[in-house]
Amino acid sequence: MKGKVLVGMSGGVDSSVAALLLQKSGWDVVGCTLRLHLDDPSFPPREGGCCSFQDVQDARRVCYALGIDHFVFNFTELFEQKVIDNFVSEYAVGRTPNPCIRCNRWLKFGAMLRRAEELGCDAIATGHYAKVQQGPDGRWQLYASPYGKDQSYVLYSLTQKQLAHTLLPLAALPKPKVRSIAQEAGLPVAQKPDSQEICFVPDKDYAGFLCRHNGHDSTPGDFVDAKGHVLGRHRGLTHYTVGQRKGLGIAFGQPMYVTRLDTAQNQVVLGPEGSQYSRSLLADDLNWVSIPAPETPLQVQAKIRYQAKPASALASIQPDGTLLLHFAEPQRAVAPGQAVVLYDGDLLLGGGTIVKGIKE
Structure with missing residues (x-):
C-alpha cells in the first residue's frame, strides 16, 4: 500500500476516474465532497456541475461502486468568506474576478488538505488536468497538461506545501480516455456533462447574482468615450467587463468595446476597434x-x-x-x-x- 489519499469528489467523471486510478495503483483511497454553497431553489437541477446536492449524491454513488468511504465536508461559511465575498467586492470596484482560483487555493487544496491531515492521509488528490513534479532542487513544480484539456491556469496560486501533498492522476490522460476508463469501469457518472459555469451562478448571470446578493441592482450611469464625452446610458457597472462588445444595449454605428470601468464616476468607458x-x-x-x-x-x-x-x-x-x-x-x-x-x-x-x- 502506497499510503492513504483523500480524493476530492465533485460528482463528475474526472474526479471519479482519479479515485479509480489511485485505487488501482495501490493507494488507500478515501473520497470526500465539499459542500460549498446551498442550492438556489429558483434554478432547476443541473446535469453537469459541482457542489450541488445532486453532485454529492453522484459522488456517493461512485464511492459506493469503488468500495471506499465517502465524507461530506461543510465548507459553506469558509466559501462565503474566501470566494463569494471576494467575488462581490471585486465587482463592486470594477474588477472581474476568477472565483475558481480562490476556491482551489483556500478550499480544495487548503481546507481539504487540513481535513486530510486530520484523517491521517498522506496526500490529497483531484481530477484536475495538470502535472505536479518535484524538481532537482527540491522545489515542487507545476506543469500544464499536454493533452488538450489543461487546468494548470487555475492552480497557479497553490503553495509549495499544497503541491507537496497533491496527486493529480489525470496529468497524462486526454479527456476522451478518461471517459472511456469510466465507461469500462461501469462508473455511474461516465457520461455526465462537464461543468461549464461558476458553481454558485448556474445561469451565468453574474449581474443577477450580485443583485440578489446585495439586495439591489447596480446604479445606472453614462457610457463615455476616452475623452469623457457622454455616449449614452448604461444599466450598471456589474453588467459589463473589459473587452465586452455585445450586450451594450445601444447602437453606435460601429463596433464599440468596453475599455475601462470607472467606479469613481460610475462610467463605462468605450472605444472603437483597437482600443481594447x-x-x-x-x-x-x-x-x-x-x-x-x-x-x-x-x-x-x-x-x-x-x-x-x-x-x-x-x-x-x-x-x-x-x-x-x-x-x-x-x-x-x-x-x-x-x-x-x-x-x-x-x-x-x-x-x-x-x-x-x-x-x-
Whole structure:
C-alpha cells in the first residue's frame, strides 16, 4: 500500500476516474465532497456541475461502486468568506474576478488538505488536468497538461506545501480516455456533462447574482468615450467587463468595446476597434510556483484568461513588488481582477492578479 489519499469528489467523471486510478495503483483511497454553497431553489437541477446536492449524491454513488468511504465536508461559511465575498467586492470596484482560483487555493487544496491531515492521509488528490513534479532542487513544480484539456491556469496560486501533498492522476490522460476508463469501469457518472459555469451562478448571470446578493441592482450611469464625452446610458457597472462588445444595449454605428470601468464616476468607458488592446499589464498578489521570484527580467509565455493562448512577453519585478509584463504583441481585453499566469513551455512559473492594462 502506497499510503492513504483523500480524493476530492465533485460528482463528475474526472474526479471519479482519479479515485479509480489511485485505487488501482495501490493507494488507500478515501473520497470526500465539499459542500460549498446551498442550492438556489429558483434554478432547476443541473446535469453537469459541482457542489450541488445532486453532485454529492453522484459522488456517493461512485464511492459506493469503488468500495471506499465517502465524507461530506461543510465548507459553506469558509466559501462565503474566501470566494463569494471576494467575488462581490471585486465587482463592486470594477474588477472581474476568477472565483475558481480562490476556491482551489483556500478550499480544495487548503481546507481539504487540513481535513486530510486530520484523517491521517498522506496526500490529497483531484481530477484536475495538470502535472505536479518535484524538481532537482527540491522545489515542487507545476506543469500544464499536454493533452488538450489543461487546468494548470487555475492552480497557479497553490503553495509549495499544497503541491507537496497533491496527486493529480489525470496529468497524462486526454479527456476522451478518461471517459472511456469510466465507461469500462461501469462508473455511474461516465457520461455526465462537464461543468461549464461558476458553481454558485448556474445561469451565468453574474449581474443577477450580485443583485440578489446585495439586495439591489447596480446604479445606472453614462457610457463615455476616452475623452469623457457622454455616449449614452448604461444599466450598471456589474453588467459589463473589459473587452465586452455585445450586450451594450445601444447602437453606435460601429463596433464599440468596453475599455475601462470607472467606479469613481460610475462610467463605462468605450472605444472603437483597437482600443481594447494593451501592450503591457501590471499585476500584483504574485505567487511563484516552480521557480523563485526572478531577480532579472524573464522571457515568458503569459495567459491573461483561462482560454487564452499563451503570448510571448517580458516579465520584470518592479521595486514595489508588482509584476510588469510587456507583450511582444498587443493583447485584447486585459481585464483587471483576472489572473495572468506565466509559463516556460509547459512549466508553470507563477502568476498574479491583473491590476491594469497599459496601452503603450
